[in-house]
Amino acid sequence: GENVEQHPSTLSVQEGDSAVIKCTYSDSASNYFPWYKQELGKGPQLIIDIRSNVGEKKDQRIAVTLNKTAKHFSLHITETQPEDSAVYFCAASDQGAQKLVFGQGTRLTINP
Amino acid sequence: DTEVTQTPKHLVMGMTNKKSLKCEQHMGHRAMYWYKQKAKKPPELMFVYSYEKLSINESVPSRFSPECPNSSLLNLHLHALQPEDSALYLCASSQLPGSEAFFGQGTRLTVV
Numbered sequence: 001g002e003n004v005e006q007h008p009s010t011l012s013v014q015e016g017d018s019a020v021i022k023c024t025y026s027d028s029a030s031n032y033f034p035w036y037k038q039e040l041g042k043g044p045q046l047i048i049d050i051r052s053n054v055g056e057k058k059d060q061r062i063a064v065t066l067n068k069t070a071k072h073f074s075l076h077i078t079e080t081q082p083e084d085s086a087v088y089f090c091a092a093s094d095q096g097a098q099k100l101v102f103g104q105g106t107r108l109t110i111n112p
Numbered sequence: 113d114t115e116v117t118q119t120p121k122h123l124v125m126g127m128t129n130k131k132s133l134k135c136e137q138h139m140g141h142r143a144m145y146w147y148k149q150k151a152k153k154p155p156e157l158m159f160v161y162s163y164e165k166l167s168i169n170e171s172v173p174s175r176f177s178p179e180c181p182n183s184s185l186l187n188l189h190l191h192a193l194q195p196e197d198s199a200l201y202l203c204a205s206s207q208l209p210g211s212e213a214f215f216g217q218g219t220r221l222t223v224v
Contacts, residue, residue: 032210032211032212034212034213036215042217042218043116043118043202043215043216043217043218044155044202044215045215046212046213046214046215049212089154089155093210093211094210095208095209095210095211096210097210098143098160098162098167098168098209098210099145099157099160099168099209099210100157100210100213102154102155102156103154104153104154105152105153105154
């Protein structure tokens, strides 16, 4: 089955700087890669996703890149703000398998 | 509207109790999921319902019993739980199985 590795487990950056979180996956059949943000006491919130026919996707300060050959994908957050502090999860899915497999999460802290 | 509503938000139950968690979505999604999340861990898939039929059971103990009364509702019936079952239980839905999933806020369950 699919296995998703996520790094780093914790990340601390100064407000205004960029943050990058990286994930690798094992199953070459995976074709859908979402990123979720989870704040304390809340459910995961979908923030951006990418499909295997696209190499990069951007939404304002957030971007995701995908390298299918290397089986890794990354989340980039620019101009970080205190409200970006949260736990971020990557995930991978082979839609035929009907389920998301999550990485272990990254706790991102933005220091003012 | 990407809202998935879960009730109750918090639940404390004894090991001999029977209780139910409820989940509702009105997005017309045909796939619904139950996940379990322990502290500082990623969500773990428990069940997938596709077109109101149970399509995936991730070897979940029988003390957890899912039910999908209609395309908008998903229940999780709980009976004879153990303290180690204490966790955040998350419901999610997606338009199709394995596609972008939207999570509810979760039910924080404590088994005493």
